[in-house]
Amino acid sequence: MKILKAILAGFAGAAALNILHETVRRFDPDAPRVDLLGEEAVTRTMNSLNLQAPTGNNLYAVTLVGDILSNGIYYSAIGMAGKKNIYLKGAVAGLTAGLGAIKLPDKMGLDDEPVTKTDKTKVLTVAWYLIGGLVTAAVFNSFKKA
Numbered sequence: 001m002k003i004l005k006a007i008l009a010g011f012a013g014a015a016a017l018n019i020l021h022e023t024v025r026r027f028d029p030d031a032p033r034v035d036l037l038g039e040e041a042v043t044r045t046m047n048s049l050n051l052q053a054p055t056g057n058n059l060y061a062v063t064l065v066g067d068i069l070s071n072g073i074y075y076s077a078i079g080m081a082g083k084k085n086i087y088l089k090g091a092v093a094g095l096t097a098g099l100g101a102i103k104l105p106d107k108m109g110l111d112d113e114p115v116t117k118t119d120k121t122k123v124l125t126v127a128w129y130l131i132g133g134l135v136t137a138a139v140f141n142s143f144k145k146a
Helices: 002-024 034-048 056-080 086-107 119-145
Strands: none
Touching (some): 002 034, 002 056, 002 119, 034 056, 086 119
């Protein structure tokens, strides 16, 4: 049962993260554009496998699904680590993911500009992942009380 609760909480955190990304990017030109980073990663990966990468709305959809799945699995580890210090675990996981999101793309040969364009963009990138980790912790915590 703990595994199911951890997975549900992880996907709640991933949903919160994506809702933030998708909403704020429509109103703020300095908002992180993780969608663009993900689209580049999907396209490069598929091309390296000699597969035709999707384009347009299909590329966006594949990227969004991949983002929710990968972040949901990542955030699920917060609940798998047990109940003790759940908010600290959520914060550490979120901060780690956020810092990775701004530091790793360049090292992976991807264009990091969508998440490093301005100092504000960098701060928001880390903040969104932190919020995702904290939402995961809150949802997992609410399950243990129910």
